[in-house]
Amino acid sequence: MEAGIGQPVTENVERRVRDSFGRQGLMVHLGAVLTEVRRGHVTIRMPFRRELSQQHGYFHAGGTSAIADSAGGYAGFTLFPDNSSVLTVEFKMNLLNPALGDALEATGRVVKSGRTLTICQLEVVADAGGRRSVVAIGQQTLICLAGRPDAGGRDASDRNEAKNPGRDG
Template identity: 60%
Template sequence: MEDESQSGEASPAVRKRVLESFGRQGLMSHLGARISRIAPGVVHIVLPGRPEVTQQNGYFHAGATSAIADSAGGYAAYTLFPEDADVLTVEYKINLLAPAVGDHLEAVGTVLKPGRTLTVCGLEVFGRRDEGTPKLVANGQQTLIRVPRER
């Protein structure tokens, strides 16, 4: 659940920085993922369903599910970092709770504990149909490190 400090939208400068960084991610582009929400400490990433992101039974592949969760958490942390910083994942763990089905997946990364060096995020991935209740298909936790941005 988001607290009050994480309920508004990100500033235009933070939004621009996040979108520019996300645009440089080859894997997210390859998967067809896009950011749908940027708020302080919270980022949502949507992955549309298509055959290229499924496994042999037609469900979204665990690798695609995990990848969007990892990026959602990373960018959630990034929203709280200063402009001269970048983000790297140190570790993450994901539990696949149900087959990932739906028209699209939505990953939600939420900062649980910000820090000067390490930040911890909660990760949730929902299977969504255009109409209907979202179903939690994966959840996890992630640790990220703030590093100086390379020029």
């Protein structure tokens, strides 16, 4: 619904997204990889391993949601100005089918990009030997923190900001 969604990003945007993703300790810990970075459209792939399972051996909904949340967050981030960062305000997932396969692929896609808030649709597909099926869909609201470069944060020198970024304040 937004114009230009899915188009290529500039090198600068791609670098900002990949740098930020690389700082997400959780994505590394889950073995998740950024596979596609387009304008308002980002895909993350996460191969199956035992460490990602719920009690029946499927992918745990928590991991499914984690990559969906990051995919949406970075989809929004591709459209943000330099010198800003992104936080998730809320998200909601419907888990349609047991998440079983060699890997999951989560795609976030911007539906509405505003100055402050951005809304994404999320979709997670299971890839089982090339057979693909949708296992989850979601919706997400992001907030753009203008004037707060993404590379700052917990270890930044401005501790006050780092300690109290607020979701919107």
